[in-house]
Amino acid sequence: MNMARMPADSPASASRVYERIKFMAMAYQFRPGERINELALAEQLGVSRTPLREALNRLVSESFVTVVPGRGFFGRLLDAKEIHNLYEVRASLEEAIIRLACERASDEELEALETFARSRPTQDNGKSLEALRHDEEFHLRIARMTHNAEFVRLLEGINSRIHFVRWIDMRRHEKLDMAAHIRFAQLLRKRDIAACLTDSSLVIRRRYNEIVDVIRTGIAEIYMTSEHGA
Structure with missing residues (x-):
């Protein structure tokens, strides 16, 4: 490189x-x-x-x-237990973020979030690195709506540590639900905490065996890339 x-x-x-x-x-x-x-x-x-x-x-x-x-x-x-633990922490962190965002976000912030969600890249069914970065930014924007910089800092740290695994995971899917962010932004605009938490938990929480499968793919990707000098 x-x-x-x-x-x-x-x-x-x-x-x-x-x-x-x-x-x-x-x-x-x-x-x-x-x-x-x-x-x-x-x-x-x-x-x-x-x-x-x-x-x-x-x-x-x-x-x-x-x-x-x-x-x-x-x-x-690339440790499955560590990644699973990070996903658990991220899920709990985002639950707290969602609750505060529903309470503290301005109407203008919520409207801007939906506009951002509609700008999500659509090429390659969302499998590109650009799509992952858009997804990370979407969740960070929600964290900023808490008006608590510590939530943003913590989420940035977790996102960075699971970035590679999430990228591999996205690429394994045949098709991603490109409307998921729009739907979630609309739930936030209604300030429906219960509905937001239910929707979020379905996306963020991952079973340990799923993460193991993703890591197997990731390890193969690492060594294949290295062997080809990419």
Whole structure:
């Protein structure tokens, strides 16, 4: 993968290095359990080891990579139990978000959410990365309606950690319900908390065996991509 080189140790370098490596970790461009070659990565990004090491340490604290003292940094594992736990946390978090959004959102915010839902990408039955990002933004917009920045921060963190699994999951479906966001936005506009919670739980909660199947597909995708040098 060709990437533009970053100005070495520029004021914005550390932030850009962090964002770039975070995306690589989210997409499992570091194989699970594989040691990250810091020298090669620094050369690839066109930066020195200092901002690289700062970014990696930050990503360790956020559970995007792991570190073994004396051995270095490693790609995070694709663990079914961890992903299942994150889905459970996300479901509970979104329930709280929905309740507050129904109470606190302005009519203008709710109208804007439905407008955004209608702009969802429709190509490839929603299987594209763009469609996933649209889905993540839809839920973040609801979180912002709570007018509590902590809900937004927590949801962003969970979304990032399950981003790859959700992308694989979307691609496994033959067809997605492209009207789901519109329907949900309309329920929010009615401020029908019970209906919103019921609709949300059907979409967000995932059984453990479903996640195991998705992870099997994801692991195959990781190694197939690596073998072909994509």
